[in-house]
Amino acid sequence: MYDLIAPALMRMEPEASHDFAIASLRLASALQLDRLAAPPTLDPVELMGLRFPNRVGLAAGLDKNADAFEMLGALGFGFVEVGTVTPRPQRGNARPRLFRLPEARALINRMGFNNLGLDHLLRRVENRRYDGVLGINIGKNKDTPTERALEDYVAGLEAVHAWADYVTLNVSSPNTPGLRDLQLGPPLDALLDGIAVARTRLAEREGSRTPLLVKIAPDLHDDDVKGIAERLVAKGIDGVIASNTTLARPGIEHLAASNEIGGLSGPPLHERCLEVLRCIRGTVGDALTLIGVGGIDSGGRARAARQAGADLVQIYTGFVYRGPALIREIARDLRGSRVDSPLPRRP
């Protein structure tokens, strides 16, 4: 089916094609077509106290407003992450802001957290039908100064805590000025300490603790990646998502669209993601759940991410180019897979 509609989607302007796809999935959700879907490929795994039917998830950013997650979930994903959502709605950067690099099966985007805000997302996820694992990815508004970022993350966490199976703190989008500064040193400590206080309060109020992950950038020195991983363990974070898009242009400098400002995703990002995964695994062993994302567009690349240390994988750009068939291909290929390298023990 996707093979039939893909050529038409690829001829449309990239963001128009995305909006059309989300609107179609939303309509299918409203018609409850998700109820007719085949069950996902089964390769169950338990991590962070959650049971994932298989190890393949949808990465954040495709369904920013949680408009279509019921239908996306029915395509066979083991888990779906919606967002990034910011407390207040915001328009994001001026269009055009999404570019295809078909020769590299890659994308460059500078969306800038365009989203309809927490209230809209909550209306969508309250009373959800989807009984798979739902992650909600939260961020800060562009006009919130970086020094007050904690307030936005706490507002996001408080709002979604009861509805999410896990929450992701996105501190790594390259398209919100200053956001990536929250990944390092004192700003990271302040964020994690503030979040820890809010989490304790929420866990007491709601009687349950929602797993919390942090999504990091690939454009960090390995020493910084190690430092971040150690801090996350120390502050009680459950997992890391590695990684967001890159500002680098590895191997694609010759393509015209590579001059566009924004984050690059797809295969050119893959090798760096594997390095980041290995670096985190090598530093903290099994103390964090690791979600590998970046350029995974085949079962082979998903296995490489597993071997580099990922417990779970996510896809975005590969899903855009290859469609839903990729989900089952990866889920089948990962069945029974193991992390090859011996893991250091929990520090």
Ligand SMILES: Cc1cc2nc3c(=O)[nH]c(=O)nc-3n(C[C@H](O)[C@H](O)[C@H](O)COP(=O)(O)O)c2cc1C
């Ligand atoms: C158009 C677009 C929008 C994205 N928006 C978000 C976002 O809102 N939040 C986020 O955490 N990641 C976002 N991402 C990053 C993806 O979730 C993923 O980390 C990245 O694209 C690498 O994976 P891939 O190579 O499979 O695409 C976005 C990616 C793309 C291409």
